[in-house]
Amino acid sequence: MSWTVAEHGFDISKVTTNGNKYMTGNGYMGYRGTLEEFTKEQLTAVTLAGLYDKSGEQWREPVNAPNGLFTKLSCNGQPLGVLEADPLSHCQELDFRNAVHRRETEYGFHGGKLTFTAERFVSMDQLHLLAGRLTLHSTADCRLYIETGIDGEVWDINGPHLTERKEQFKAGTALSTAITGELKLPVAVAERAAFTFDVQETAGEGTMRVISFDAKAGETYEWFKYVAVYTGLDNAGDPAAAAEQEVLTAEKAGYEELLKAHCAVWEERWSRCDCRIEGDEAAQFALRYSIYQLLIIAPAESEKVSIPARGLSGQVYKGAVFWDTEMFMLPFFLHSDPRIARNLMMYRIHTLDGARRKAAEYGFLGAFYAWESQDSGDDACTLFNVNDVFTGRPMRTYFRDKQVHISADVVHGIWQYVTFTGDDSLLVDGGAEVIWECARFFYSYAYYNPVKKRYEILDVTGPDEYHERVNNNAFTNALVKETLEIALRVVQLLQDKYPGHYPGLAALFADGPFMGEFNEMLEHFYVPQPDPENLVIEQFDRYFKLEEVALSELKSRVINKNEYWGGGSGLATTTTILKQADVVLMLNLFKASFSKEVKQANWEFYEPRTEHGSSLSPCIYALVAADIGSPDWGYPYFMRTATVDLTGESKQYVGDLYIGGTHPAANGGAWMAAVLGFAGVQFDGEVLRLNPALPGPWQSVELPVILRGGLFRLRISRNEVAVTAAADNREPLAISAFGGGCVLCLPGAKLRLLNSVAASEQERNGQGKFIREEKK
């Protein structure tokens, strides 16, 4: 099985998408999949998690650090780089098992061939460290020049963010320091280059040095680079001193040691989450690659950052955190690495005050989370998110002020965390406050309809952003209902389990609205229900009155390929065509509440009306297809989702706004489709249900999961599932497979559960059949 993405030959048209495809990172920083000689023109970026800056009147975005891995060659005075010299051969590859990036390029020069290799990684062991090994080999004697150091000219969308830049050499260490413009935070990058052969060194510009030497034919010349990045957010004292120290230590340890430590952490990470698909190599490859993309951006060590919508692949979407995290990425981490899931949720707790400010700004109570959240939780989203391609004018959109489901998504995420892990300490650590504030927000957002005698949620934008400012969006209302229910359950839970904490927490809300109001609202709350005739749930009030038009017909009306389909005058706005799963997403979230018939009716109704204009959409159709027992309907959606960052075939522009980058939500969605969908892994906090619906070629899915602190290895095939519980699990787990009854899986136990339908020739009992194998 391959764990390598590779590409032969250099194609300049792929520079941008390959920057995403070959990305490396470690949650502290992302390093785009660019080549050593690339500069900001090729969108080289070392994007820092959680460090934002605002330059002038432009929008805030993450800070990119100077690129300490920059290296440029020339041979006998002739520049050698893929942009200047047509290489004889070129290969770029990413080993995503170990998160190591490699390139090998062969250049011709008068009299010979020169082969350049570079290997690099962003250390998962030491989060501030990048390291590279580079080699040169020539078939003829020649004079080689290596320009290497720190490239301080960083790519910015709305920069510059680095002010007071200083570049210097200190005892062989290149040091680039700067201060961010808005928050005045220091950013320091240190670099050392270690040559294993004799060189002449002269100073280049700034933190560049020019190394030259006479290369002998047939010899291989190798050198190493060590780069450290620190900022004022790191609590590591002076960032410059810390960076300097770190590269010295790194050089002492040596590249091989560092790589080994890095790979060891990666091995541990994969051991928690690798998901094996038997029978479908393409799916296996794409799924692992998707998981890789999640692992390189996951904040393993910080609860102050979450995962931006474009990961750490640059500054697109302002480096902001969207609902994507809770709804599309969180499930992966909940099942594989609850520490990271906890960090993601703590980020929401730390940004509660920003959400409170936003609610107050709009005249509401409680917490209205940012649609685009950065460090403070204040909303980075503007009221004008898209430019009208016809007039060039900014277009008023209603992402910021009307996509209120974000607060319910946060609550959903926190409650999922508590449910999956059993770690209700998160509630005491701020989670309860978030939940209650979100419920209070919805209470103040809701209106009571005196004729229909019910509370409604008016004037919102649901996940389908092509239809703004709608009433009673089914998805939103269902999540608001869940928020109220969770708010009330948390009251109960804290009263029961944290009687010492509860009164103090509840006292904050003594003036209400609180329990009484939540109960009253819940009792009379409206959530759109399936039509009794055709079982379809109307996406929002009067959706069924919109123009019915085939997607192909709507596409034929497009005048400008970058025109926005939503907004006040968008092509889709007045039609039933939707951007992305909305009702179907709701059915997926609350799958236990709806019959198969309802799910199927809605899938069949909404699928042809869905443009999938968001990379978040197809995976949901895959999930629900699996849920209704039609995995082959879902398979194309799964593959489309799992390969989005491999093919680079996603929307690059909305209006005239560049939106390229990686797609963590799709990566998480691919995992959900494979594991929660096709493998049918469903955990509600009490029972693990395994109801696989594997696509044609899939023989089995095998993966480890952590549920309520216990580790279980699952092997799921059409007719049998095997569950192996770790010996040191503290609790047994109730398991039901193939719709059968529950069986307790004790620590250390290995269960095999058979599909009674498939096994019916052996035994007709109409129930899931199980065989318990006691631990040897």
Place this chain on the structure above:
Amino acid sequence: MSWTVAEHGFDISKVTTNGNKYMTGNGYMGYRGTLEEFTKEQLTAVTLAGLYDKSGEQWREPVNAPNGLFTKLSCNGQPLGVLEADPLSHCQELDFRNAVHRRETEYGFHGGKLTFTAERFVSMDQLHLLAGRLTLHSTADCRLYIETGIDGEVWDINGPHLTERKEQFKAGTALSTAITGELKLPVAVAERAAFTFDVQETAGEGTMRVISFDAKAGETYEWFKYVAVYTGLDNAGDPAAAAEQEVLTAEKAGYEELLKAHCAVWEERWSRCDCRIEGDEAAQFALRYSIYQLLIIAPAESEKVSIPARGLSGQVYKGAVFWDTEMFMLPFFLHSDPRIARNLMMYRIHTLDGARRKAAEYGFLGAFYAWESQDSGDDACTLFNVNDVFTGRPMRTYFRDKQVHISADVVHGIWQYVTFTGDDSLLVDGGAEVIWECARFFYSYAYYNPVKKRYEILDVTGPDEYHERVNNNAFTNALVKETLEIALRVVQLLQDKYPGHYPGLAALFADGPFMGEFNEMLEHFYVPQPDPENLVIEQFDRYFKLEEVALSELKSRVINKNEYWGGGSGLATTTTILKQADVVLMLNLFKASFSKEVKQANWEFYEPRTEHGSSLSPCIYALVAADIGSPDWGYPYFMRTATVDLTGESKQYVGDLYIGGTHPAANGGAWMAAVLGFAGVQFDGEVLRLNPALPGPWQSVELPVILRGGLFRLRISRNEVAVTAAADNREPLAISAFGGGCVLCLPGAKLRLLNSVAASEQERNGQGKFIREEKK
């Protein structure tokens, strides 16, 4: 004083606007101010009130009848008409005292000059009749040809509407008949031409005849045309027979008799409403012209039609009735001709079922009146009222579904009628049902805010259509409140005065919502109030958060002069720039509820932010300027309003939609500004208050008014008002002038009331001073 609009010379670029400016009509039909030889290319039209037709998938619009006044000349084989021959001189004029249109055109031909005159009128005495007197005079002998008859090629925007057209001559009468496409209603036009000299007649095409004769130098040749129009709506038996009979009778009576009868009715009409302004000829002229425009379209004889937004000047705006009637035209009729006011209100009563259907269509109770109302009261307004000039696509606008104030405007109109006339029989004749159904509509439209503990009106478009889908529009909420109050007062009134009728009427609403709910809603109903600091009332929730931009700056952003400023992406949508008076209109309607300081603060705040993109806007600023004692601020707005159909300087396009025609709402607004504003005539059903604020040059305003059935002649100057009550008035009237105390004006009395401030040199009593002169 001139009563004549006249224009010398022929300017082809003015053909369209002159069609409006020189219009004649009688409420049954409008005849555009075109010339005798004009055809549909020059927008000649005989627009019928209340007869609508839908052709194919196009929108419904009024039917234009064939033009029985068509007349075309040639001399010695040379066609003579302003379009083909450059006339030596040409004059078009309208005597608007008598509603007579004249043209005189002098053509040169080889050897001489030919003078053609044509006079015509749309009879106010016989509503189906048009008549014309035409003459020819040549300075040299020549052979003249007159092509005259009925031009059946009518101008249609979305036609054809006349099917099964038949054209024939019956014993010298030209007869054109047809059937409308949708409702299959017959339309018949009969015409007779009576020559006072010998002619040869040959048949032309269809209902055209060609008359020829040898004209002698110096002789004047005169002939007459009599045209009658009948339709299947007229309850006059066979329309063709009726029309035939009418032209025969007309010819027998003769032109002079008919003209005399016509002028007599006009004299009677003017006696009811002529308003004399002493000291300002321009204002006097423009005001009388405005009144003329109202008189020619007023439905004096039918309670099944109201006044369309473009009067009877063609098919623009679908010939539909808007809120313009109640809010801008009704006051004139209430003060001058309550029978017509009653007809206008009865039209709303007759269309209640359409309003009920519209409410039900949107899931509401009660009556949601049509934004664009035609014969049935169903809404002719589409969801896409404007085309986007940049993409050519229809633009979703929210006139139809969100301009809910229309139902409150209707209630306001009915209640004004009852208040002014004292004729509460209208309530029993259906008015009460309309009022209650509108109140029920608003009860079902409203939402209760559980945190703010109040009912709100959400998601509406107010008069300022540049801001669609807003919450708590001050104007709308204030009118909804008034609707609820009126609904409750009507209950009381009927219980007291119509105890026999009330139980039956109220029984219709036994299931509620009714009194109990109206009371509850009123008690907790939110109407935006003046800010305590700056006294400004926010036009709607979060209006103050919009971009503040100068109107001139916004204009500089215009890319296409026809682009629509509202809608989802309009230039004004996200700014504080408004289309037309909104808060200020509310202050005008409820002037007794707000202090002068509040009115002034809002006038000063909103005026610079108002684009006056509607012809309904400036008059309101004039009214409120007068109300706050600054008539000179208001004077330019008054003049702009009063001359809109004289200058033709109004918007001709919105997007790519032609919206030209006359402006009855502005005509009514001009009257309101002069009489209710500058002259300060305010009647609340009990007391007539006269608080003039005359603009600089105005010495006095003099007019008759009918209040609660009594006739009063008012003469209002800065320091004195005189009121003369008709001797046969049945009741005395309480009058207060210059803010002073009330005095009763008995039948036959003549009062003079002095302005105590101006009169203070004579007598300092701080109160309005009055001198009662008993009837001689």
